Amino acid sequence: MAEKVTHSICVGGPIAIHTENGTIRRVRPIVFDDSVAKGWVIKARGKEFTPDRKTSPAFIAFTEKNRAYSYDRIRYPMIREDFVETPDGKNRNTENRGKSGYRRASWDEALDLVAREVKRLQAAYGKETITACTGSHHSWGLLGYKLSAFARFFRMMGYTAIMDNPDSWEGFTWGAPHTYGYYWRLGGTEAFDLLEDGLQNVETMVMWSHDPDTTRGGYAGNESCLWRQWLDKLGVQFIYIDPFNNFSSIKQADKWFGPRPGTDAALCEAIAYVWITEGLYDKDYIAKHAHRFDEWADYIIGNGTDRIAKTPKWGEIETGIPAADIKAFARRWGTTKTMGGSGLRGGFGGVCRTANGTEFARLMVQLFAMQGMGKPGSNIWSGSTGAPMDYNFWFGGYSDPLSQIANAPIADKTAVNPVKQFLYRPNVPDAILDGHYEWYGNGFCGGGIDLEFVEHIYPEVGCNKVHMFWRYGGTFMGTMLDTNKWVRMYKSPELEFVVNQDIHFHGEARFADVILPACTNLERYDIGEYCNSGNGGYQSHSQTGCSWQVVVFQDKAIEPLWESQSDYWIFANVAERLGFGAEYTEGRTELEWCKRFWEKSDLRDRVSWEDFTKKGYYIPPCPEDHERHYGFRWFAEGYPCDTPNHKNFQEEGKLGTFTGKFEFVSESLLYWAPDDEVRTPIATYKPSWEGHHSIKARKYPFHLISPHPRFDYHTQHNSSTPWIWEIPENRKYINGNPYLIARVHPTKAAEKGIKEGDMIELFNERGSVVCVAHITYRVEPNTIHAYGSSGIYNPTIPGETSTDIGGCVNVLSPGRLIGDKVPGMAPNSTLMDVRKYEGELPDSQLFEDKLDKVAFDGESDTASCKEIIEGHGFEKLQSLVRAKYQEGARG
Amino acid sequence: MPRFQTKNTAALESEVTSYLNALPAETVNIYQIWYEKLGAYGVPASADIEAIKTVLAKQPDWEDAGVLPNEKYGPLPSYRRITGPKDTVDEKSGRIRVQHMFKVGSRYQAPDGKVYQIALAEVYNLRGFEVVDGHLDGPMIKINPTSDLAKSLVEIK
Amino acid sequence: MRYGIAVDTAKCMACYCCFTVCKDEHCGFAGKYSAAQPMMGQFWINIVERERGDSSRRTKVETIPLLCSHCEDPACLKASRDGAVYKREDGIVIIDPEKSKGQSAIVEACPTGAVFWNEELEIPQKCTMCAELLDDPEYLAYLGDPKLKRPRCVEACPNRALIFGDLDDPDSDINKFIAAGKVTPLSGLEGQKTNVVHLNIPTVFLAGTVYRPVAEEEVAIGAKVKLTSAETEEVWETETNYFGDWEVEGLPKNKPIDIEITFDGFETVNLSAVTDTDHYVAQTYLEAK
Incomplete structure (x- = not known):
């Protein structure tokens, strides 16, 4: 029984990973030994306060092992069964995206196809015809982060960048x-x-x-x-x-x-x-x-x-x-x-x-x-x-331009995107479907107030429309606005070619022509600091949310499973086919890139590379007399x-x-913006344009609020981990599908004849979602509460804008931005109604058969999705992986 | 409070000069004077802009810096103090104005000829990389803004 | 030496860390002391969240991490045959995954529902207090301190709501922790001695708000509120706070309670309630004398 302990960080926090015989055995918090210096002590009101000597990750961090071996992993490159590589990009059965099945492909076949399409489209329309975007935080680590590996690749290739709206802010x-x-x-x-x-x-x-x-x-x-426990106890x-x-x-x-x-x-x-x-x-x-x-x-x-x-x-x-x-x-x-x-x-x-x-x-x-x-x-x-x-200890965060492989000094040469056309994330579908879109603002606008008012038009003067979409990590069905329009967009022949690169078969993967399997960060090298957002226009020093500063060598616990590869490997291999492979990698391996971050930060002065990678983490001490600012x-x-x-x-x-x-x-x-009606020079309360004073309220009297989720994060955890589907405040597992909980006040529930545990339909003119009702006094009576960010998207008619049973309540939210000059999303200004659902319920998650087919193609004795969720499939998976490892170890 | 009357030249000159004397920064623009010093009730009229411009042009230790980017107002015509930033240490509290002394992204030369590009300027924490053949080579270098090295650095414009 | 876990339900914020690491440890992995926990359907540690209150004016939630209590005199042991259940010297109660085959009575016997039936293997299963990890000298040896070896749930708790230690050591942290709280046995375990000790489980609360006369639109701050249980002859006295709110926790269950609200210059208000469950009694509007 060969055990090793490695470390990593995920969006839930830093973890210690125990691996035995090539399979991950357990994931724990990082508990500190004596080598870590004393923690800070705050003296207040006659008492002393000091944190526990460990990291305190969120529960989602402890699902990382399960996510690596989960039933919905994309194991092999896949190509849509009815995709046709027509020379003019037309007649490719795009209307079947979302419902078509997939066949297994080799990496060469998949990447050669991607490269051919990129070349064809660039020749026909120019570099701007390719667009790409990521989820908010696909995977932790400075090498793998979207502003690093992804940005380097796409800027070098040239593409229409999609500006993110400051969704949380x-x-x-x-x-x-x-x-x-x-x-x-x-x-x-x-x-x-x-x-x-x-x-x-x-x-x-x-x-x-x-x-x-x-x-x-x-x-x-x-x-x-x-x-907060301390504050509470202080009265x-x-x-x-x-x-x-x-x-x-x-x-x-x-x-x-x-x-x-x-x-x-x-x-x-x-x-x-x-x-x-x-x-x-x-x-x-x-x-x-x-x-x-x-x-x-x-x-x-x-x-x-x-x-x-x-x-x-x-x-x-x-x-x-x-x-x-x-x-x-x-x-x-x-x-x-x-x-x-x-x-x-x-x-x-x-x-x-x-x-x-x-x-x-x-x-x-x-x-x-x-x-x-x-x-x-x-x-x-x-x-x-x-x-x-210790503010004087500097290690980069993910938004620091100084800590991204897209830029010098980490890279020798900064990648610069030659394309001057952009899209704006919340309304990408509108732009693609309408062929025209206008907006104000540069997305995050951290660089200045003036950036809020920059005018944009798509297509930009002198530019062609976008015809290829490369989607990476996560699914917008649960996080963006009026998300049924993403379905309509994907089916449009405007998008001649769609690539999806992800770890799990999430909601948008099933609309792709080519699916590239990425691996988790437990299967590749990276380096990062706990919650460090960097200084690049987010909110710097977010690591003050942690009781310790923890820099982690995100060691590879296991080799990439099945045929998945790191995002960096995928980009490097496509870059190679497009003629800029050497420029992209600068001859470095992933591990060598990680060392650059050590080298170009304070870490180099505190710990040697050998000691750092051996121990797996470094915790800068906070001096007792640390400067207060x-x-x-x-x-x-x-x-x-x-x-x-x-x-x-x-x-x-x-x-x-x-x-x-x-x-x-x-x-x-x-x-x-003196004439802005939504954001007036004197800030004032104005009734919402989709609120209880609007006309729509006569027909759709309930407010929907869909806050940042408790049981998920950026759509990535709920979908892969059946353990949490039985938490009553999260979901209820019925007939093979985990239904999201929606909260209804007792008075309104009684009016509608809805009881605890009933299936209910949340609906408005944009779509409908089936949830399970929780009747509670914890909501304001006119409000229905259902968490946003659902990673599970299960339309009852795949490929159509049909009722979703996965819980993507964002389907109901307005696509309208806050104001003409205020390009922000307003999902918490959604009006809808609710009724008991008495229709049929499907008996699975409606996509498992697609995954099973490709999995069996690769490994006929593997477990099916349902077996992994409900039966002994998980053990079967682990033993197959262990057997392969032992085979490899033997030679 | 009523809107400032820029046609009152004497009052305007007095306000502008006292503002410039108190200003530690190296650059200034017309809008900033209107908003930070003259009471700022609404957008300045073109007559107001002209009046302030006239006063600025007359200042002996300020020169025309052309159009400079500005995070609040967007790019606009600006002026530079010929002698560089001043009062980089606050008299009252003794605290350093480190970002006035060192601009992020700018390059500075040490007496030994080495050139550094400043990557970070915050609190008492100044960081840079040595520039060799146009590349940001080597490790991140920590410089204390009160050190002799810091005092000897000269900006390369 | 008796291994124990103390659970402070007041501190528990239902973060589900303990819940998840237990699944991480046992789902899909068989060990010396247990077969694998199935992916779904069993909760060797669960968080039972129970909403309390009958009004949006005052709602609370009771959060109880529920695991096997590793009783001194286990009901499951009594219901078992052939040595299927045994209690170790260190107090951990184990269900043998082979000897217990077919014995569904073991599941029925547990008064707190902490034992689960595995349909496929036909065995009862439950928390092992991570005995295998505690026994293993290699586990966490790299940390250099044997005290850092704890059951997974305890290790993962971020809020110091779960403490592990030796119940026989009077100076241990766990005993200090228990002494600082109120021991409240789980329903079904009253009077039982257990290695897992629950603290601060609430009973029943009554609450309300007192306002000055309606026309004033003001809360009444400092009104005196007196609760009396005629049956038990107990009295609780409190005052309304800066929101005009009053609340009394820890009331005896299923008792009629008389409530008297007095405030200088206003008529006394008498209310009554029953502690069958938690109640927000009333928004009371005072009337001038």
């Missing part, structure tokens, strides 16, 4: 910078060292649209669970605001408010009314740091152009929260040291992905400003970031910004707004 990215800057942090503020500040000072935590025990600091696993009051009494709220809230979806901005205004009329805000701070506050205050108290006072009673009518409760809340906030914010890191939250998302974000920031933001115990800090760290404290106290990731004007005591102050009338909006 919409209202904050497009709104908050116009109030307080921070566009380089997607509208989120800086949480440096605020865990210490909070433990020492805070009295009230306002968790607005925030479920930290579900969203887990982003990629920070369960690290901050303990921090800190937790107030949660969410139409769903979420999983953190239900255990921890001292008070839960469930506003009607889309009305949070109204709640902000009612709170402001109480503060202004009762003088419960920091007047000196506002006098010094706010711009045109009085004009906004006038609007709040009823002297604005609408002549409506935003009283608590007015707030009650909009939100459903009693006026007396709103007053009590406002007074608690206004008279105690309060921290809080929206979503993990304070500038996220489902609330910002609504029609009124920008206005909520701006108003929320304004409220914190009114209470002296940056003073001790008074800040935007939502309890899931801001741990002590409290987030936003510099602004409150008036000295040059001393927090990492700042801008030079912050060193002059200024925020990133035009005036350098909090703008209660936004000068940047008056300059850039």
